[in-house]
Amino acid sequence: MKTFKRLLGYATPLHHYVPEYVIYTIIGIVFGMVNFAMLIPLLNVIFDQVTTEPQVINHPVFSFTIKYFIDLFNYYFYYFINTSGSKESALYFVCAVIGICVTIANLGRYMSTRVVTRMKMTMLSRLRTNLYKKFTEQSLGYYSEKQKGDLLSVMTNDVQEVEVSVVSSVQILLRDPFIIIGYFAVLFYLSVKLTLFTIVFFPVSGLLISYISKKLKQKGWFSQELLGKILNVTEETLGGVRIIQSFTAAPFMQKKFGDVNYRFISVSKAMFNQRELASPVSEILGVMVVVVLLIYGGTMVLHGSDLLTGATFMTYLVFYSQILQPAKNISTAITTMQRGIVASERIFGILDSQVAVQEKNNAQPVSTFDDKIEYNNVSFKYDQQYVLKDINLTIRKGQVTALVGRSGAGKSTMADVLPRFYDVNEGAIRIDGTDVRDLRLNDLRALIGVVSQEAVLFNDTVFNNIAFGHPEADREAVIQAAKIANAHEFIEHLENGYETSIGDRGLKLSGGQRQRLTIARAIFKNPPILILDEATSALDTESEKLVQSALDKLMQNRTTIVIAHRLSTIQHANEIVVMDHGEIKERGTHDDLLSREGIYHKLVEMQEFK
Numbered sequence: 001m002k003t004f005k006r007l008l009g010y011a012t013p014l015h016h017y018v019p020e021y022v023i024y025t026i027i028g029i030v031f032g033m034v035n036f037a038m039l040i041p042l043l044n045v046i047f048d049q050v051t052t053e054p055q056v057i058n059h060p061v062f063s064f065t066i067k068y069f070i071d072l073f074n075y076y077f078y079y080f081i082n083t084s085g086s087k088e089s090a091l092y093f094v095c096a097v098i099g100i101c102v103t104i105a106n107l108g109r110y111m112s113t114r115v116v117t118r119m120k121m122t123m124l125s126r127l128r129t130n131l132y133k134k135f136t137e138q139s140l141g142y143y144s145e146k147q148k149g150d151l152l153s154v155m156t157n158d159v160q161e162v163e164v165s166v167v168s169s170v171q172i173l174l175r176d177p178f179i180i181i182g183y184f185a186v187l188f189y190l191s192v193k194l195t196l197f198t199i200v201f202f203p204v205s206g207l208l209i210s211y212i213s214k215k216l217k218q219k220g221w222f223s224q225e226l227l228g229k230i231l232n233v234t235e236e237t238l239g240g241v242r243i244i245q246s247f248t249a250a251p252f253m254q255k256k257f258g259d260v261n262y263r264f265i266s267v268s269k270a271m272f273n274q275r276e277l278a279s280p281v282s283e284i285l286g287v288m289v290v291v292v293l294l295i296y297g298g299t300m301v302l303h304g305s306d307l308l309t310g311a312t313f314m315t316y317l318v319f320y321s322q323i324l325q326p327a328k329n330i331s332t333a334i335t336t337m338q339r340g341i342v343a344s345e346r347i348f349g350i351l352d353s354q355v356a357v358q359e360k361n362n363a364q365p366v367s368t369f370d371d372k373i374e375y376n377n378v379s380f381k382y383d384q385q386y387v388l389k390d391i392n393l394t395i396r397k398g399q400v401t402a403l404v405g406r407s408g409a410g411k412s413t414m415a416d417v418l419p420r421f422y423d424v425n426e427g428a429i430r431i432d433g434t435d436v437r438d439l440r441l442n443d444l445r446a447l448i449g450v451v452s453q454e455a456v457l458f459n460d461t462v463f464n465n466i467a468f469g470h471p472e473a474d475r476e477a478v479i480q481a482a483k484i485a486n487a488h489e490f491i492e493h494l495e496n497g498y499e500t501s502i503g504d505r506g507l508k509l510s511g512g513q514r515q516r517l518t519i520a521r522a523i524f525k526n527p528p529i530l531i532l533d534e535a536t537s538a539l540d541t542e543s544e545k546l547v548q549s550a551l552d553k554l555m556q557n558r559t560t561i562v563i564a565h566r567l568s569t570i571q572h573a574n575e576i577v578v579m580d581h582g583e584i585k586e587r588g589t590h591d592d593l594l595s596r597e598g599i600y601h602k603l604v605e606m607q608e609f610k
């Protein structure tokens with residue numbers, strides 16, 4: 001219930017929808033009922049129950065009661081017979097009333113669905129927006145624990161499930177009980193005795209029918225498990241065709257598959273047959289109920305009860321049949337609602353997840369970097385094991401610091417803790433003496449530019465990729481950045497220049513072009529501190545040169561931490577920090593370190609650097 005209330009909260013303010021919805025729904029129900037009520041005069045006319053003798057009926061005095069409207073109808077009914085002297089004109093009149101009522105009833109229903117659609121769309125759009133916002137704000141640690149597919153599935157499937165199950169169930173639960181109440185009121189009006197009988201009989205039979213059909217439907221989703229087995233055997237086979245063939249094991253595998261397949265087929269057959277039984281069984285039971293009603297009510301009519309005429313009884317049956325569908329709808333809505341609630345809980349699970357890296361309430365603004373970055377006794381772990389152990393490092397303004405070491409040594413982690421993609425577990429990182437955790441998060445990140453190995457670009461124009469996050473940026477500044485990054489020339493040759501859309505993740509560009517665009521993006525941002533993760537994959541010499549010279553220009557006049565893979569970068573670094581198993585093992589310049597014949601020396605010997 002709490003989840004449900006919270007979901008409705010996403011459609012607020014409810015008063016924008018509820019009164020309108022109630023009015024349209026009532027119009028739909030009332031005119032729908034009037035429509036069926038027209039059966040009585042219609043049947044009476046057709047079966048000759050109406051005399052053409054002139055009748056004196058006075059125009060009723062207005063009051064907001066059912067009686068007034070019945071009297072008004074009767075007034076006109078006989079008015080037409082009296083003036084034309086034929087019953088046909090009454091028939092036309094009744095048909096005209098039916099036509100008008102059907103139109104109004106359907107208009108009411110249509111308008112009410114429009115209100116629901118409006119409310120539904122508001123709710124779904126807000127849910128999606130909030131999820132997306134959370135995805136952009138959630139810290140990186142969260143994403144290493146969660147599967148991307150699961151998160152996407154929440155954004156698509158679960159939101160859709162809420163749409164299908166919760167919203168349509170709510171629509172039914174807000175409408176169909178009123179329909180049932182309304183129709184029961186009319187049933188009482190038509191025959192109290194028969195309705196008292198129905199009222200006892202209806203819920204008992206309804207529950208019985210829904211119980212039996214649910215039992216039949218429920219059985220057997222275990223065949224999903226068998227389907228899984230079929231997939232497993234197939235996957236195993238596809239991965240091992242070579243082995244299967246070389247061991248001439250095809251017949252063996254075919255038999256293995258055949259067994260699983262046979263079991264799946266027989267279980268599925270039984271399951272489908274049983275499921276299909278639900279519908280005829282409930283239909284037969286439903287008709288039985290009507291048959292009992294027919295016998296009971298029919299006997300009343302045959303015995304000439306004053307209370308029930310033939311036409312009234314038939315109308316009664318029509319009204320009664322109209323109750324069955326909403327009753328079924330309500331029972332299905334309650335079950336489907338459960339599914340929707342489970343889906344919403346998954347959505348709320350994400351929305352409620354704690355963001356590990358948060359800004360302090362009294363965080364300090366910062367806009368410049370003046371002196372140094374310090375790692376003071378920094379230790380960090382993702383899970384159990386420390387990945388950074390008691391790191392102490394000072395990087396002075398304007399310096400290039402190269403981080404080198406074997407794969408898994410902790411270089412990327414060193415870089416990631418600076419812009420607070422993760423918070424350190426022990427020690428502190430300070431920028432100009434202030435702990436990064438005391439700074440405003442956006443200010444801190446504005447100081448730092450990140451150029452990663454993988455050129456991450458977005459499906460947008462070249463311009464928007466360079467001026468990422470600043471669509472209003474000055475065109476000249478963007479072009480200038482592209483020029484410095486050696487990208488201007490190739491951009492000019494693109495179909496629409498800076499307005500060319502670069503496709504999904506920049507697939508329309510070459511590897512080197514993508515990298516130069518990411519460099520242009522960093523140049524445009526113009527941060528004082530740069531974290532550069534050098535690409536390891538080789539480009540062709542021409543492209544490599546362009547990228548390298550772009551990088552050199554990017555690094556000019558900046559403080560750079562580079563996860564270095566190129567000897568040229570390392571040689572020019574002011575300090576090389578050699579990491580191993582999360583610790584700084586050696587530091588110094590290239591020549592220093594070579595002469596020490598330690599880890600660095602080995603790395604160079606093993607040609608780890610290009």
Ligand SMILES: Nc1ncnc2c1ncn2[C@@H]1O[C@H](COP(=O)(O)OP(=O)(O)OP(=O)(O)O)[C@@H](O)[C@H]1O
Nearest residue numbers: 144382383387405406407408409410411412413414
């Ligand atoms: N998100 C994560 N969750 C858990 N452990 C991680 C995560 N990222 C990295 N690690 C582990 O932390 C250690 C250091 O990883 P890191 O990526 O910092 O090394 P690296 O020196 O940059 O390696 P490479 O040169 O291969 O990128 C590794 O043992 C790695 O398995």
